[in-house]
Amino acid sequence: MSEAPFSARNRGAHRQIDKEFPASARNALLHLLLDLVERQYVPSWIPISREVQRIGRLPPIEYERSKTSDLKAAKNHAESILQDLEWDKVYDFCERLYSHLATSVGYEWDNEYQETTSKAEAQAYIADELQRIFTEESLAFEFSSGKVNRRGRKHTVEVTTRAQVVLGDPKLGSARRHYEKAMSFFRHPAKPDYENSVKEAVCAVEAAGKALFPSAKAATLGDLAKWLATTSEVSMPRALVQTISGTYGYRSGGNGVGHGGSSGGAATAEVTEYVLAVCASQIIYFVDLANSQDADIPF
Numbered sequence: 001m002s003e004a005p006f007s008a009r010n011r012g013a014h015r016q017i018d019k020e021f022p023a024s025a026r027n028a029l030l031h032l033l034l035d036l037v038e039r040q041y042v043p044s045w046i047p048i049s050r051e052v053q054r055i056g057r058l059p060p061i062e063y064e065r066s067k068t069s070d071l072k073a074a075k076n077h078a079e080s081i082l083q084d085l086e087w088d089k090v091y092d093f094c095e096r097l098y099s100h101l102a103t104s105v106g107y108e109w110d111n112e113y114q115e116t117t118s119k120a121e122a123q124a125y126i127a128d129e130l131q132r133i134f135t136e137e138s139l140a141f142e143f144s145s146g147k148v149n150r151r152g153r154k155h156t157v158e159v160t161t162r163a164q165v166v167l168g169d170p171k172l173g174s175a176r177r178h179y180e181k182a183m184s185f186f187r188h189p190a191k192p193d194y195e196n197s198v199k200e201a202v203c204a205v206e207a208a209g210k211a212l213f214p215s216a217k218a219a220t221l222g223d224l225a226k227w228l229a230t231t232s233e234v235s236m237p238r239a240l241v242q243t244i245s246g247t248y249g250y251r252s253g254g255n256g257v258g259h260g261g262s263s264g265g266a267a268t269a270e271v272t273e274y275v276l277a278v279c280a281s282q283i284i285y286f287v288d289l290a291n292s293q294d295a296d297i298p299f
Contacts, residue, residue: 018140018157021087025137029090030079032129033097040105041122042097049074051096052081055089091141091148098126098146142187151187156277163280166287167204171211175283178204182279186272194267201279202251205244208283212290221248234289247278 036042046063053060061077063070082090105117123146130143140157141148151157160183167176182200185193206221215233218224225244228236267275 017138019087021090021139022137023083025133025139026083026090028133028136029094030082032126032133033078035129036097036122036126039117039122039125041103041117041125042101043103045071045075045078047101048097049078049081051101052078052085052093055092055096056081056085094130094143095146095148098123098130098143102126152273152276156273156280159277159280159284163283166284167208169287172208175204175207175211178207179279179283182276186276192269192272194269194272197272198267198275199251201276202247205247205279205282205286208286212286221251234293236289240285243278244282247275247282250275 033042033045033048037045037048042048044065046065049063050060058081061074063074065071082093085093102119102122104115104119104122106113106115108114127143127146133139134142140151142151143149152160160179163179164176166172167179178200182197182204185197185200202221206218206224209216209221209224210218213224213227213234216224216227216231218227221244225241225248228234228244229238229241
C-alpha cells in the first residue's frame with residue numbers, strides 16, 4: 001500500500017470517525033469511481049448505479065449501454081444515491097466495489113482476448129485506494145482482504161485514542177513512538193504482528209513511567225512497579241500496582257513476545273487488543289498520577 005499523505009501522517013490516530021461516512025469521504029469515493037471507470041477497472045457507471053440502487057433498496061432503473069444519455073444518467077443517479085446512502089451501506093458498497101464490480105481490462109486482437117490488467121490487479125488497486133481514503137478521513141475502519149474491518153473494538157479504539165492524546169506531550173515522545181509502533185503492528189492489514197505489538201505497547205508504558213517518575217530511577221517496568229508499591233511520593237493502590245507487574249510479566253514471558261518467553265501464553269489478536277487497551281489505560285493513569293503529584297507541590 002502507498003504511504004498515507006502528510007495530512008494523515010501529521011494528524012496521527014488521535015481522532016477516528018465511527019458510525020459515519022462523512023461527506024468528504026463520499027466525495028473522495030466518487031473521485032475514485034471516476035478514476036476506476038476511466039481505467040476500465042469498472043466497466044461503466046451503469047453497474048455502479050445499479051449496485052447502489054440495490055444496496056439502498058431503491059427500484060431498479062433500466063439503462064441502455066449504447067446511449068450516451070443513459071451513461072450520463074447512470075453517473076448522476078450513482079452520485080446522488082451515494083451522497084444519501086446510510087453510512088454502513090456505503091461500507092457495504094466498498095466491499096461490493098472490490099468483489100463484484102471490479103473486472104479485468106483487455107482488448108480483442110486477431111480473434112483473441114488480450115488481457116492488459118487482471119481482475120486481481122484491479123482489485124489490488126481498489127483496495128489500496130479505499131484504504132487511502134479510510135486513512136485520510138480518519139475512519140475507524142480499514143479495508144483488508146476485500147472486507148471492511150474495525151481497527152479495534154469500540155472500547156479499544158476509544159481508550160487508545162485517549163492515550164494517544166496524552167502522549168502528545170513532548171516529554172512522552174519515546175512512549176508515543178513505542179505506542180504508535182504497537183498500533184501499527186496490530187493494524188497491519190495483511191500481516192499483523194501481535195507479538196511485537198504487545199512488546200511495543202508495554203515498552204510505551206515503561207517509557208511513560210520513566211519520563212513521568214524520574215525519581216524512581218527505574219530501569220524496567222518491573223522496577224517501576226516495585227517503586228510504586230513502596231514510595232510515598234504518589235499513592236497507587238497495591239492491587240493496581242499488581243496490574244503493572246502483570247503486564248510486564250506477560251511482556252517478558254508471553255510466547256514469542258520478549259526475553260525468549262515460551263510459557264506465558266500466545267499473543268492472539270484478542271490478547272493483543274486487551275494488552276493495547278490495558279497499556280493505554282495505564283499510560284493515562286500514570287499521567288493522572290504525575291499531575292496529582294505536581295499539584296501537591298506547595299509554592
